[in-house]
Amino acid sequence: MIDYILIPLVLVMFASAISVIFIKDLIVAVIVTAVVDLITVVLFFFLQAPDVAITQASIVVGLTTFIFVVAIMRTTRKEEE
Amino acid sequence: MRHIFALIVVGTLGLGLFYTLSHIPFGKGLSEVSKYYVENAIDKNDPHAGATNIVTDIVVLYRGFDTLGEVTVLFLAATGLSVFFFGLKKKEYTCEPSLIVKRGTGIIFPFILLLGVYIFVHGHLTPGGGFPGGVIIATGVLLIYLCCRDYKAPHSLFKVIEGSMGTLFVIVGLIGLIVGGSFLFNFLGAGKTGELVSAGIIPILYIVIGLKVGAELSGLVKDTMEDV
Amino acid sequence: MNKIVKILFTAVIYFVVWILLTASLKIEEIFVGIIVSLGIALFTFENFTSKGLRYFSPKRLLYIIRYIPFFLWEVIKANFDVAYRVIHPKMPIKPGIVEVKTSLKTDTGKFLLANSITLTPGTLTIDVVGDRLFIHWIYVKTKDIEKATKMIPAHFEWALKEIE
Amino acid sequence: MIILNVIRVYAGYFFLIIGSLFLFLGPLGILRFPDVYNRLQAGTKSTTLGAISALFGIGLLEPGWLGKIVILILFILLTNPVSSHAIGRSAYRSKVPLCGKSVVDKCEEEHIYKEAK
Known part of the structure; x- marks a missing residue:
């Protein structure tokens, strides 16, 4: 039952993971990466690993995104052709 | 060209992940190691037990040495990142943070710290533990750095902790x-499962890991936000 | 002296939150809670409060108790308002940014006022400059500063003036 | 006693349904409204009440969690409007225009924005 609920989630995850490649604005790309990781959090939760889910949520959404954004802030925002 | 290459990499990774995950026999019979864990971690007379969650027992008591390694890796990563950001030019901000955001951060920040402490103090009773608690504390420090620019964190205290x-x-x-x-070795014994003071050294180790991870990542946030 | 009172006040608030989180009244939980809340209060009391224990005066508590149901009712009204505007096929909106004045002095008061304005029907605080607030209004009824002040912030200030 | 329990459970389901209805209205408003500020209005209000109502429903279904749920509701009430204010303010500072239907913009006359332009 739960497997069928997860299918649309995994599809969204696939779509966002692929769209990260084509996004030119790097900040948007970082946010879409965070979406992919958030869906991973939900998957962990459904696989009955709530502690892993909590760790993943706080590290990915809090710190990884922040470090990416700081790195982009100090270089360039748009990807060059 | 680059896009096609990246697409191929992502596609291969995704397919590999899907293939591997679909072949893991979740809940279908146990390997030798899992059997040992299940039999010993549930047995209440064994000193290697006491948490309400079997995963916590395994992570802290059977695999505690790995946790030491993880904390070391984290320390190295934080140091490397601060070296990487050392001496880079600072970003100029064009406007002051809003008064409302400042005040809201001042009110919310201590509660984030409190939640982090709650999570690692109750690591053996509820999902969570040292790492999530420490990271939550670090996100609180990040929030106050972003919103109150004049805030100076006690950096030497981070190092000492x-x-x-x-x-x-x-x-x-x-x-x-x-x-x-x-x-x-769990020299304090298992105690009565479900109490705050139980599970031997698990709460002590979780408090230690939580404070260490929190201080480490807060130092990382400080290094990236506050330039030298 | 003033400092100790402030630390005590913050520690009491954190301790209440701790007890709500743990949902138990065992001795060891209370002991750990007291230690943790005092420890965090030592670091953060400057950012958290400016008045200390004076927030616990009975008049303030009375106004807070009267304000909460009023505020929740406003939130519910706001939601039906938004629902009406979203579902209506013609979308009856006439948006714009208006300016109002507030008589609240402290930062906490302005913070509470801005939050209340954001959560109530059709308004969203865009910016605060001194005692002037810029508000995005989804259906502008008046462009005049005085009239708008009477319609938006005066709605809440009767209580927030006492609470701030 | 049993009747009270039944009422409690059904009230919990009722609040959950109301909450998900409002949570559905928020994205619908984001799709239909014309510009950033109107969309923020729809987003903030309906997600706040939707989340509060859903959490309250869960609290009725599991009475042991009521303490945590009270804290969650307070946090949502404190933080949700702050974040939408921050988004609105930074949108205005990055010169995102208001939609064509707008009738008045007092912020334009403000000196700090004039200097920025």
Whole structure:
């Protein structure tokens, strides 16, 4: 039952993971990466690993995104052709 | 060209992940190691038990040495990142943060710290533990750095906490080695499952890990936000 | 002296939150809670409060108790308002940014006022400059500063003036 | 006693349904409204009440969690409007225009924005 609920989630995850490649604005790309990781959090939760889910949520959404954004802030925002 | 290459990499990774995950026999019979864990971690007379969650028992008591390694890797990563950001030019901000955001952060920040402490103090009773608690504390510090630019974090305190907690972890492990014959032996006994003071050294180790990770990542946030 | 009172006040608030989180009244939980809340209060009391224990005066508590149901009712009204505007096929909106004045002095008061304005029907605080607030209004009824002040912030200030 | 329990459970389901209805209205408003500020209005209000109502429903279904749920509701009430204010303010500072239907913009006359332009 739960497997069928997860299918649309995994599809969204696939779509966002692929769209990260084509996004030119790097900040948007970082946010879409965070979406992919958030869906991973939900998957962990459904696989009955709530502690892993909590760790993943706080590290990915809090710190990884922040470090990416700081790195982009100090270089360039748009990807060059 | 680059896009096609990246697409191929992502596609291969995704397919590999899908293939591997679909072949893991989740809940279908146990390997030898899992059997050992299940039989010993549930047995209440065994000193290697006591948490309400079997995963916590395994992570802290059977695999405690790995946790020491993880904390070391994290320390190296934080140091490397601060070296990487050292001396880079600072970003100029064009406008002041809003008064409302400042005030809201001032009110919310201590509660984030409190939640982090709650999560690692109750690590053996609820999902969570040292790492999530520490990271939550670090996100609180990040929030206050973003919103109150004049805030100065006690940087030397971070260093002191980090160093002393690392030492304490090793000392607890060594006491276990002396008393029980193995590193991180649970020398305090299991206690009554479900109480706050139970599960032997698990809460101590979780408090140590939580403070260490929190101080480490807060120092990382400080290094990236506050330039030298 | 003033400092100790402030630390005590913050520690009491954190301790209440701790007890709500743990949902138990065992001795060891209370002991750990007292230690943790005092420890965090030592670091953060400057950012958290400016008045200390004076927030616990009975008049303030009375106004807070009277304000909460009023505020929740406004939130519910706001939601039906938004629902009406979203579902209506013609979308009856006439948006714009208006300026109002507030008589609240402290930062906490302005913070509470801005939050209340954001959560109530059709308004969203865009910016605060001194005692002037810029508000995005989804259906502008008046462009005049005085009239708008009577319609938006005066709705809440009767209580917030006492609470701030 | 049993009747009270039944009422409690059904009230919990009722609040959950109301909450998900409002949570559905928020994205619908984001799709239909014309510009950033109107969309923020729809987003903030409906997600706040939707989340509060859903959490309250869960609290009725599991009475042991009521303490945590009270804290969650307070946090949502404190933080949700702050974040939408921050988004609106930074949108205005990055010169995102208001939609064509707008009738008045007092912020334009403000000196700090004039200097920025």
